[in-house]
Amino acid sequence: xxxxxxxxxxxxxxxxxxxxxxxxxxxxxxxxxxxxxxxxxxxxxxxxxxxxxxxxxxxxxxxxxxxxxxxxxxxxxxxxxxxxxxxxxxxxxxxxxxxxxxxxxxxxxxxxxxxxxxxxxxxxxxxxxxxxxxxxxxxxxxxxxxxxxxxxxxxxxxxxxxxxxxxxxxxxxxxxxxxxxxxxxxxxxxxxxxxxxxxxxxxxxxxxxxxxxxxxxxxxxxxxxxxxxxxxxxxxxxxxxxxxxxxxxxxxxxxxxxxxxxxxxxxxxxxxxxxxxxxxxxxxxxxxxxxxxxxxxxxxxxxxxxxxxxxxxxxxxxxxxxxxxxxxxxxxxxxxxxxxxxxxxxxxxxxxxxxxxxxxxxxxxxxxxxxxxxxxxxxxxxxxxxxxxxxxxxxxxxxxxxxxxxxxxxxxxxxxxxxxxxxxxxxxxxxxx
Amino acid sequence: xxxxxxxxxxxxxxxxxxxxxxxxxxxxxxxxxxxxxxxxxxxxxxxxxxxxxxxxxxxxxxxxxxxxxxxxxxxxxxxxxxxxxxxxxxxxxxxxxxxxxxxxxxxxxxxxxxxxxxxxxxxxxxxxxxxxxxxxxxxxxxxxxxxxxxxxxxxxxxxxxxxxxxxxxxxxxxxxxxxxxxxxxxxxxxxxxxxxxxxxxxxxxxxxxxxxxxxxxxxxxxxxxxxxxxxxxxxxxxxxxxxxxxxxxxxx
Ligand SMILES: Nc1ncnc2c1ncn2[C@@H]1O[C@H](COP(=O)(O)OP(=O)(O)OP(=O)(O)O)[C@@H](O)[C@H]1O
Ligand SMILES: [Mg+2]
Numbered sequence: 301x302x303x304x305x306x307x308x309x310x311x312x313x314x315x316x317x318x319x320x321x322x323x324x325x326x327x328x329x330x331x332x333x334x335x336x337x338x339x340x341x342x343x344x345x346x347x348x349x350x351x352x353x354x355x356x357x358x359x360x361x362x363x364x365x366x367x368x369x370x371x372x373x374x375x376x377x378x379x380x381x382x383x384x385x386x387x388x389x390x391x392x393x394x395x396x397x398x399x400x401x402x403x404x405x406x407x408x409x410x411x412x413x414x415x416x417x418x419x420x421x422x423x424x425x426x427x428x429x430x431x432x433x434x435x436x437x438x439x440x441x442x443x444x445x446x447x448x449x450x451x452x453x454x455x456x457x458x459x460x461x462x463x464x465x466x467x468x469x470x471x472x473x474x475x476x477x478x479x480x481x482x483x484x485x486x487x488x489x490x491x492x493x494x495x496x497x498x499x500x501x502x503x504x505x506x507x508x509x510x511x512x513x514x515x516x517x518x519x520x521x522x523x524x525x526x527x528x529x530x531x532x533x534x535x536x537x538x539x540x541x542x543x544x545x546x547x548x549x550x551x552x553x554x555x556x557x558x559x560x561x562x563x564x565x566x567x568x569x570x571x572x573x574x575x576x577x578x579x580x581x582x583x584x585x586x587x588x589x590x591x592x593x594x595x596x597x598x599x600x601x602x603x604x605x606x607x608x609x610x611x612x613x614x615x616x617x618x619x620x621x622x623x624x625x626x627x628x629x630x631x632x633x634x635x636x637x638x639x640x641x642x643x644x645x646x647x648x649x650x651x652x653x654x655x656x657x658x659x660x661x662x663x664x665x666x667x668x669x670x671x672x673x674x675x676x677x678x679x680x681x682x683x684x685x686x687x688x689x690x691x692x693x694x695x696x697x698x699x700x701x702x703x704x705x706x707x708x709x710x711x712x713x714x715x716x717x718x719x720x721x722x723x724x725x726x727x728x729x730x731x732x733x
Numbered sequence: 734x735x736x737x738x739x740x741x742x743x744x745x746x747x748x749x750x751x752x753x754x755x756x757x758x759x760x761x762x763x764x765x766x767x768x769x770x771x772x773x774x775x776x777x778x779x780x781x782x783x784x785x786x787x788x789x790x791x792x793x794x795x796x797x798x799x800x801x802x803x804x805x806x807x808x809x810x811x812x813x814x815x816x817x818x819x820x821x822x823x824x825x826x827x828x829x830x831x832x833x834x835x836x837x838x839x840x841x842x843x844x845x846x847x848x849x850x851x852x853x854x855x856x857x858x859x860x861x862x863x864x865x866x867x868x869x870x871x872x873x874x875x876x877x878x879x880x881x882x883x884x885x886x887x888x889x890x891x892x893x894x895x896x897x898x899x900x901x902x903x904x905x906x907x908x909x910x911x912x913x914x915x916x917x918x919x920x921x922x923x924x925x926x927x928x929x930x931x932x933x934x935x936x937x938x939x940x941x942x943x944x945x946x947x948x949x950x951x952x953x954x955x956x957x958x959x960x961x962x963x964x965x966x967x968x969x970x971x972x973x974x975x976x977x978x979x980x981x982x983x984x985x
Contacts, residue, residue, distance in 0.1 A: 684808045687811035
């Protein structure tokens with residue numbers, strides 16, 4: 301059988317495993333639509349413009365099974381990045397009550413998405429309404445098959461001080477894991493979220509998360525997302541945010557994991573006076589392929605968006621960056637700034653980057669810049685001449701490269717732990733910083 | 734301290750010969766000034782002492798405290814007390830001056846079997862140096878040389894030197910681009926470091942600096958060779974007569 305046929309028959313079994321009895325009709329409709337789209341689009345090939353540099357042949361060649369609940373005990377405990385009282389853990393896309401800790405917090409609802417679907421009527425207003433699945437085959441599949449996930453709701457005016465940590469662990473082999481995350485920040489609410497994807501040991505699953513975020517008027521959210529799954533796994537995600545007027549959303553995508561790690565991150569700026577950050581730090585080593593497609597849609601006037609992508613590429617790894625910015629006709633006085641930079645640490649490392657600005661308004665300030673470089677020999681020599689050993693000099697320079705983004709993460713503990721992870725990912729031991 | 738014998742060197746990339754037989758002996762505690770026209774090889778010599786890999790030594794030797802310097806990596810030279818104040822200090826965005834210096838100092842201490850200096854002690858130590866050199870505290874938190882004015886960069890080189898306390902200090906045109914007050918601060922910083930165990934090689938175009946940092950010897954480098962050596966009066970003579978006079982007398 302050809303890879304495509306194997307894939308179709310296997311995905312058929314993944315789709316069939318979903319128990320839709322008693323699900324509300326809006327969800328059944330979403331699932332049907334998702335299944336239809338995924339069957340129509342299948343696994344994209346490199347002829348698809350959006351997948352030009354990332355081959356999914358290996359994904360199509362696996363006999364995928366439906367996701368099953370993970371073990372009660374891990375081979376390896378996940379690293380937590382926040383020092384916080386509010387943490388939820390999902391194992392194979394299922395909310396784990398034993399590992400989660402959600403103390404009563406004023407204005408915050410944080411619970412299993414499966415429960416929320418039955419208990420919180422407002423979920424129907426948002427779920428599947430933010431993420432555009434029509435041309436995202438794996439988000440469509442997620443819609444068809446997700447069993448659980450997280451529902452995070454901030455009441456109007458809620459100000460949650462502790463960082464909210466969401467940890468996704470996948471465990472086992474050959475499964476399609478489809479976590480679904482819905483975050484709704486009502487008017488004037490504020491919170492900081494760290495969302496992490498990791499593996500229990502060397503799991504080889506296909507993780508296809510969909511994260512939907514709604515940021516209402518005057519709400520202020522900081523959202524860090526770390527993708528750090530095992531190097532044998534596949535991670536193909538959609539992360540979509542809708543912002544209303546006067547809101548602020550600062551997002552940081554740290555992509556370190558996966559044999560293939562692909563993220564489509566879309567932000568719709570649907571109001572005036574919106575502030576948006578869409579930043580990324582990518583570290584790819586070995587033969588990893590890490591592919592980020594970002595899209596900012598400026599619909600209305602007077603909004604600012606800032607995007608900085610820092611990509612560190614070693615060995616034979618490949619990194620893809622595609623950054624779309626649409627400035628629509630009514631989006632006068634838009635200020636949009638995009639920078640994407642790659643630091644190549646080896647001769648065999650590859651970067652494919654494509655900024656894509658489409659501007660239909662005339663009174664706007666939009667800039668973009670892309671650079672590709674290596675560690676500067678003059679920097680290195682200057683540091684060595686002061687006694688700093690070559691390896692340390694390189695580590696400091698790599699850190700400095702990523703720092704412009706990492707320094708923006710406002711929680712000190714989260715930032716420091718992520719920095720440590722960046723170093724360990726690069727195989728650097730610097731001791732005390 | 735330093736003995737350079739018949740040193741020949743070329744650009745590694747294209748084999749262009751720059752140094753054509755340099756001889757120079759620097760004893761502990763001495764200050765040697767090197768003067769010479771643009772492009773004569775002064776910075777090349779300074780960079781070779783620090784271990785820049787763009788140059789290849791093709792003949793002769795450099796002996797530093799009885800050891801063949803050319804065998805050592807740049808960081809090893811620094812650990813053993815060699816310091817180069819760059820003609821063009823490098824800007825390193827994203828690396829704070831404090832972090833940079835602490836990494837440098839502790840690497841040197843570790844290489845010499847000393848314990849690391851903790852961050853509290855280190856801050857106290859460098860704040861003192863900042864004060865001694867009349868610098869601003871904000872310099873410490875800024876990225877290495879990033880956005881510094883020309884004069885600030887040069888002063889930062891002397892600051893780094895004061896922190897690392899090297900034995901052989903090579904100053905490559907540290908006086909260029911300094912206003913008269915800054916020149917005096919830099920000279921005072923250098924003079925404060927003068928000691929019987931510490932030697933200086935000072936590359937300059939201007940006799941003016943040598944009023945403040947009084948050299949024991951002045952050498953004139955032309956076309957990759959030291960064509961004339963003398964005491965501090967040689968610098969005055971040069972100021973008066975220019976290099977043309979030497980071209981005639983020594984025939985380069
Ligand atoms: N890396 C290099 N590649 C090619 N040529 C070089 C290199 N370094 C130095 N040179 C050449 O060697 C010669 C000596 O240069 P150097 O910088 O040592 O001169 P200098 O005496 O310091 O001059 P200045 O007074 O202008 O600073 C010059 O002709 C210069 O162009
Ligand atoms: Mg020079």
